[in-house]
Amino acid sequence: MLCELMEGRAFTNKELASAASVTPQTATAHLRMLQDAGLVVSEKRGRCVFHRLAGPEVAQALEQLAALAPRDSLHRAQKRKAGGLAQLRSCYDHLAGPLAVAMTESLQVRGLLRRDGGRFVAQDSAVWAGLGVTLAPDKGARPFARPCMDWTERRDHIAGPMGTQILNHGLEAGWLRRAGQNRELLLTTPGARAFHQMLGLPVADLPHVTQEA
Missing domain, CATH: 1.10.10.10 (Winged helix-like DNA-binding domain superfamily/Winged helix DNA-binding domain)
Known part of the structure; x- marks a missing residue:
């Protein structure tokens, strides 16, 4: 549940x-x-x-526990839900799966994002506006952007308000579409083109990423 x-x-x-x-x-x-x-x-x-x-803190704890759990048991749970493992998916309020991990790593390689303990620090760039992100300073204990361990990839993707903005923008721009009433997402052809142009992601080569027109 x-x-x-x-x-x-x-x-x-x-x-x-x-x-x-x-x-x-x-x-x-x-x-x-x-x-x-x-x-x-x-x-x-x-x-x-x-x-x-x-709240998001509960979702974060569940995702972290999922990263430690045996994959087979989690695969079975997802198969009951979506007929198969949703590799391109939402993680509560942000993007998860191979695409999210590849995006996070590309931003780090380009020097636009660096990890600082339990948070990500972003560098000013026009790329953020293209991703639908309005940079904001951290407020209180909750960072604007933080690393979240992806349980299928065992690598970090972006969570926090930044991750929410990216997911919402992707859905509003038609780059991503929800696959029915579950966490699975579909990557559209315009979305694949946008991620390639902005971040150089070879999206078509990523495993388990479904494209649709």
């Missing part, structure tokens, strides 16, 4: 029970424990109660 909620949307008890292949009664008991642990919050809308992750 937590993997289902990693999409960032809210789901009903019945939907989460179906995703986890358990009865609604079992799902209710688990959701109550998850709420008590501060991992999930619930909101009543009309006659339905919707559940969602308590």
Whole structure:
């Protein structure tokens, strides 16, 4: 159920029970424990109660745990959800998978992004505007950009507000499209062209990246 909620949307008890292949009664008991642990919050809308992750910090912890877990078990969970492993996907509110990792590494190689402990520091460049990013200083304990370990690639991708801006811009510009009601994303031909022009990414050669017109 937590993997289902990693999409960032809210789901009903019945939907989460179906995703986890358990009865609604079992799902209710688990959701109550998850709420008590501060991992999930619930909101009543009309006659339905919707559940969602308590926040990005929970999603970050789940992604980090996924990077430590055996791949086979996570593959099975994703196959139940999307009919196969979604290699180009959203990780709560940012982009994940091979494309996200390649983008992060390209920005580092070009000197536009450098890791500083638990955060990324960005250098001024017109590239950021092209990616839909408005650079902002870090506020409080939450960095504007931070590394997030990608559990399929075992390398970092960009999370935090910067990662959210990149994902939202990619969807709004038509570079990326959601594949139904799950975390899987499709890379469009204009998107492949844009990432190649801005970052030199050989997107067509990346594994498990689906292109559509």
